[in-house]
Amino acid sequence: MFSLSNMPSTSTVLSAYTSFAASAMLVRSMASEVRSIVEQFIPDHLQTKLLSVFGLLYSANRSSQLTLVVNEHDGYTFNQMFEGAEIFLRTKITPSVERLRVSKFSKDKNLSVSVDRNQVIVDEFRGVELRWRLVTAEREEGREERKYFELSFHRKHKELVLGTYLPCVLERSKTIKEENKAMKLYSLGFCGDDDGGGVWGSINLDHPATFDTLAMDENAKRELMEDLDRFVKRKDFYRRVGKAWKRGYLLYGPPGTGKSTLIAAMANYLNFNIYDLELASVQGNSDLRNLLVATATRSIIVIEDIDCSVELHDRGAATTAGNKEGDGRLTLSGMLNFMDGLWSSCGDERIIVFTTNHKDKLDPALLRPGRMDMHIHMSYCTPDGFRLLVSNYLGIKNHQLMGEIEGLMKNVNVTPAEVAEELMKSDDAEVALNGLVEFLKRKATDEPHYNSNVEAGVLVQQMECNKKKKKKKNKKKK
Numbered sequence: 001m002f003s004l005s006n007m008p009s010t011s012t013v014l015s016a017y018t019s020f021a022a023s024a025m026l027v028r029s030m031a032s033e034v035r036s037i038v039e040q041f042i043p044d045h046l047q048t049k050l051l052s053v054f055g056l057l058y059s060a061n062r063s064s065q066l067t068l069v070v071n072e073h074d075g076y077t078f079n080q081m082f083e084g085a086e087i088f089l090r091t092k093i094t095p096s097v098e099r100l101r102v103s104k105f106s107k108d109k110n111l112s113v114s115v116d117r118n119q120v121i122v123d124e125f126r127g128v129e130l131r132w133r134l135v136t137a138e139r140e141e142g143r144e145e146r147k148y149f150e151l152s153f154h155r156k157h158k159e160l161v162l163g164t165y166l167p168c169v170l171e172r173s174k175t176i177k178e179e180n181k182a183m184k185l186y187s188l189g190f191c192g193d194d195d196g197g198g199v200w201g202s203i204n205l206d207h208p209a210t211f212d213t214l215a216m217d218e219n220a221k222r223e224l225m226e227d228l229d230r231f232v233k234r235k236d237f238y239r240r241v242g243k244a245w246k247r248g249y250l251l252y253g254p255p256g257t258g259k260s261t262l263i264a265a266m267a268n269y270l271n272f273n274i275y276d277l278e279l280a281s282v283q284g285n286s287d288l289r290n291l292l293v294a295t296a297t298r299s300i301i302v303i304e305d306i307d308c309s310v311e312l313h314d315r316g317a318a319t320t321a322g323n324k325e326g327d328g329r330l331t332l333s334g335m336l337n338f339m340d341g342l343w344s345s346c347g348d349e350r351i352i353v354f355t356t357n358h359k360d361k362l363d364p365a366l367l368r369p370g371r372m373d374m375h376i377h378m379s380y381c382t383p384d385g386f387r388l389l390v391s392n393y394l395g396i397k398n399h400q401l402m403g404e405i406e407g408l409m410k411n412v413n414v415t416p417a418e419v420a421e422e423l424m425k426s427d428d429a430e431v432a433l434n435g436l437v438e439f440l441k442r443k444a445t446d447e448p449h450y451n452s453n454v455e456a457g458v459l460v461q462q463m464e465c466n467k468k469k470k471k472k473k474n475k476k477k478k
């Protein structure tokens, strides 16, 4: 029978509640104790089963904690969030972590060290604590083990974690991946590493050139570096104005002035791969299309010696000669339009660099505004360039012979390559600089001035072009 006298008093209720709360806390703290003991002493394949039997897997702080599971695979598809987390957590390893994994793949520059299973990594984001744990669960016989990350945090931060934190993790991991990527040099028909480049063979690009070691006009260098910085940051801008996210540079100047070296310096600066596109090996526009489609994003496509590579005709010339664009002969317009079309549709960042020794011999289609974004003149060695080379090669800033050399340079065209070659002849600065003085004097009397004699200049141009064509043919034969 229900009677008021049977009701427990307020104090009884309170004390019952207090002891219930205390036991709940006790159970919770026991739960995490049990969980950590299980993790330490029970073999991995039994852990999950055991914990779920105890109902402890998610019971600790069940009311407040939320756990996200980031699977490595979703069916056959690789989960980018898993890879992102794995890369990101490499930067969060603390001395308390007891097990690490070490790996090095051919596409990486350095060793990569990541957390091993069951190690807890604690991260903090805007004052919120986030606990990551890599879990591996064994599958039935013969099947791959299942790997996933558990990410636990207070459930009230769900929006922050899903909307801001995880996208930041992805973004950061992308940058880390780029930084650690060994740069590649891709060439046609070259059987290098099998890294999925298809028709392109590749080797690791380990060129030491940087903007610091490059002798060129300081203003031009600064402008170029700023242009590159702006370009890589402008994805949204290109999209908004409906332009392909690409940038074209034309490097021109005599042989040995550093055009190829500049390309390597650009690749090092941006951490981009280089595709060396030899037009002589390309059959026609459709062949070119297939090659370009097979190039990866964040790369520099280089077409060296465009004036000697191949007879590139403008659209008008090609059609009058009866060739259809697309499957016919390679045309300059076809190539440039195609590059525009392709990259405006896929939105990937690409840089295209053409080099030539003779800008005046180029097809006007290439020089039209909007085609090549910057024309960069690589010139004979200037006094500034000379000082930079001396400091790089000899490690000195001043020497009594430097004034004399700068004076001689005013009367004779000497390339940075020639200066570099002289400076490498001795470790003794005195000997090397004396050698350079002799070289400059000889050059001033022996050789016809490159630009002063038009006929000699034309002859030299032809000889160089023929030399380069021959070199390319020999390379192809090999």
Ligand SMILES: Nc1ncnc2c1ncn2[C@@H]1O[C@H](COP(=O)(O)OP(=O)(O)OP(=O)(O)O)[C@@H](O)[C@H]1O
Pocket: 213, 214, 215, 216, 253, 254, 255, 256, 257, 258, 259, 260, 261, 262, 356, 357, 378, 415, 416, 417, 418, 420
């Ligand atoms: N501007 C420069 N600064 C520093 N070193 C240079 C420079 N130019 C040339 N060199 C040195 O000379 C070598 C040859 O230069 P590079 O191949 O870059 O010249 P290039 O302009 O590409 O010539 P080509 O027109 O024949 O292709 C380089 O490996 C480098 O050591």
Ligand SMILES: [Mg+2]
Pocket: 259, 260, 261, 304, 355
């Ligand atoms: Mg070159």
